[in-house]
Amino acid sequence: MFRLGQLDGALRHCTPATRRIFAGKVLRSTLVSALRQEGHAFTDLRFQAWFAGLATLSDTPARHARSPRAMGDAILMELTHSAWQDLAGLAARLIRAFLAPRDLDTDNAHEAALDVIAQARVLISAGLASHSSSPLASLERLHHDLATSVTFARAEPVPTQSLTGRRSGNVEPAASPRWAVEMLAGEWLHRQGALPFPIPLPDLIRLNSLSGTASEARQARAAALESVARQFSTAVADCARLAASPDKALELRSTSRAPALFELLAGFGAMRSTQLETVIGASRLGVRGMLDTLLSAGMVERTKVAGAYLFDAAHPSKLEIPSPEASNAPAFSTAALDEYDASLADLDRLLDNKHDR
Numbered sequence: 001m002f003r004l005g006q007l008d009g010a011l012r013h014c015t016p017a018t019r020r021i022f023a024g025k026v027l028r029s030t031l032v033s034a035l036r037q038e039g040h041a042f043t044d045l046r047f048q049a050w051f052a053g054l055a056t057l058s059d060t061p062a063r064h065a066r067s068p069r070a071m072g073d074a075i076l077m078e079l080t081h082s083a084w085q086d087l088a089g090l091a092a093r094l095i096r097a098f099l100a101p102r103d104l105d106t107d108n109a110h111e112a113a114l115d116v117i118a119q120a121r122v123l124i125s126a127g128l129a130s131h132s133s134s135p136l137a138s139l140e141r142l143h144h145d146l147a148t149s150v151t152f153a154r155a156e157p158v159p160t161q162s163l164t165g166r167r168s169g170n171v172e173p174a175a176s177p178r179w180a181v182e183m184l185a186g187e188w189l190h191r192q193g194a195l196p197f198p199i200p201l202p203d204l205i206r207l208n209s210l211s212g213t214a215s216e217a218r219q220a221r222a223a224a225l226e227s228v229a230r231q232f233s234t235a236v237a238d239c240a241r242l243a244a245s246p247d248k249a250l251e252l253r254s255t256s257r258a259p260a261l262f263e264l265l266a267g268f269g270a271m272r273s274t275q276l277e278t279v280i281g282a283s284r285l286g287v288r289g290m291l292d293t294l295l296s297a298g299m300v301e302r303t304k305v306a307g308a309y310l311f312d313a314a315h316p317s318k319l320e321i322p323s324p325e326a327s328n329a330p331a332f333s334t335a336a337l338d339e340y341d342a343s344l345a346d347l348d349r350l351l352d353n354k355h356d357r
Contacts, residue, residue, distance in 0.1 A: 003229035004048040004135060005192055011235045012196050017243035017263060018236065021265035023086035025235050025268020026200055027094070031075055032068030033177035033202035038065040045303070045310075048270040054306040064175065066116075069102045074113035075183065075203075083190070084197035087185050094268070097275035119151050120180035128191055138188040139221045142181070146205065201228050238316065242266045245299065245319040257282060258290040262299055262313060270303065270312035 011019065032047055042050070049055040050068070057068045058352035077097060078193030146152045153176065179202065190284050206224045215230040243263070261280055265271065271279070276287050291311055294300035299319060300307045313319075 003226050003233055003258060004248040007229045007233045007236065008195055009200075012232055014236060014240055015243055017259075018240045019086050019244055020090075020263050021239040021267040022232075023084070023090050024235055024264060024269075025239065026232075027079065027087060027090055028268050029202050030179075030183055031072060032181070034071055034075060035068055036322065037067075037070065038062065038175055038177070038181045040065055040068055045270070045305070048098050048310055049305045050314075051098065052270075052272045052275060052305075052308070052310060053101060054272075054310075056103055064107040066113055066177075067102070069100045069112045070109035072098060072100055073110055074117055077114075078183065079200070080119050082198060083187075084199065087199075089260045090264075090268070093279045095321070097147055097271070099272075099275065111153070116177045117180045117183070119149075120177075122183055123149065123152070123181060124187055135189055135192060135194050135225065136203060136218070136222060138192065139225060141268060142188070143217065143221060144187065146176075146178065146181065146208055152181060159332070176207070191268075199232070204228050239267070241316060242313065242319070245316075256290070257286075258293055258334070261287070261290050262294055265300060265311060266313040270310040272308055274308060276311070 009145075011022075012341055014022075020310070031051075032044075035042070035047075041056050041060070041062070042057050045056065050057040051072070061351060073095075076091045076095045077351050080095070082088040100216055123142075123145050127138065127145065127189055130141055176264065180190070182202050182204045184198075184199045185201045186195060186197075189195045189201075190198040204224055206220050243266075245262075264276070264279060273287050273291065276282075276291075278286055280287060280290075282290070291300060295302070299314055301314050302311050322347060
């Protein structure tokens with residue numbers, strides 16, 4: 001559980017710019033994980049092109065997958081209600097810049113996606129009311145509820161028969177929409193003080209932790225939580241480095257929004273200039289000027305897709321990121337480090353109490 005405490009400490013003591021970039025990465029990860037769980041197959045660039053309205057998400061639609069556009073709409077709408085203001089504000093702005101095609105939508109696709117999220121909300125609320133004593137106890141309750149849920153339990157393949165009555169194979173069922181539960185699961189950890197705000201936890205629910213022996217299930221749950229916390233801890237560190245890079249843009253006049261544009265691209269990923277105008281709230285000429293500045297500084301790169309340019313933050317290896325010694329950012333204070341150590345001690349105490357029972 002060390003990684004969870006590390007993530008908690010990093011988020012409590014990082015800069016606002018780091019948290020804003022991290023919010024973009026979390027939002028993108030939530031969308032990508034949900035779409036892939038449904039069975040949609042795509043590359044990272046294809047996702048950004050789809051979000052920008054330049055391509056369909058996949059060349060071959062998955063058989064039982066929900067409409068990607070309807071899922072995106074529902075997820076973004078739900079995240080606008082997050083208690084984490086950085087995430088809620090970003091989701092609200094990105095809704096207006098979500099240009100993905102509605103090629104696989106059905107009449108009730110949007111309502112169906114919202115219904116799945118509503119059911120996940122009921123499940124999470126029931127867990128919050130149970131007052132679980134530790135993160136691992138919360139995960140145990142969550143997986144128990146998932147395994148007994150008609151909507152979220154893992155479905156078994158359905159055997160098919162030939163005209164002669166013989167078994168001819170299996171029809172794979174629709175995937176469990178566990179992405180909706182993962183999107184809300186961070187509320188449990190936030191309520192217990194293990195995280196400073198309710199972060200979506202994509203890929204937290206592992207199918208192998210819904211079956212097997214009790215010991216195997218516990219190990220799978222703990223490993224999943226550790227993996228998510230480790231990945232996000234690494235992401236926060238990367239975001240901190242990215243947040244330190246817009247020094248050239250910051251030399252512009254104080255009213256410039258070029259740093260905000262860079263934070264958006266560094267967090268969420270590549271976007272069209274049309275989308276940036278909407279999200280940043282700037283004119284076409286203003287966005288063009290910001291992009292020219294960032295392109296000249298080597299902080300932004302562009303890729304042509306379907307006749308349009310997608311702009312993205314340059315790879316960190318190409319950015320001139322100040323070293324800690326050269327940075328003017330203050331180091332953590334003694335009080336901040338003491339608070340971080342205390343949070344880790346509290347988590348260890350909770351886990352020890354759990355295992356002593």
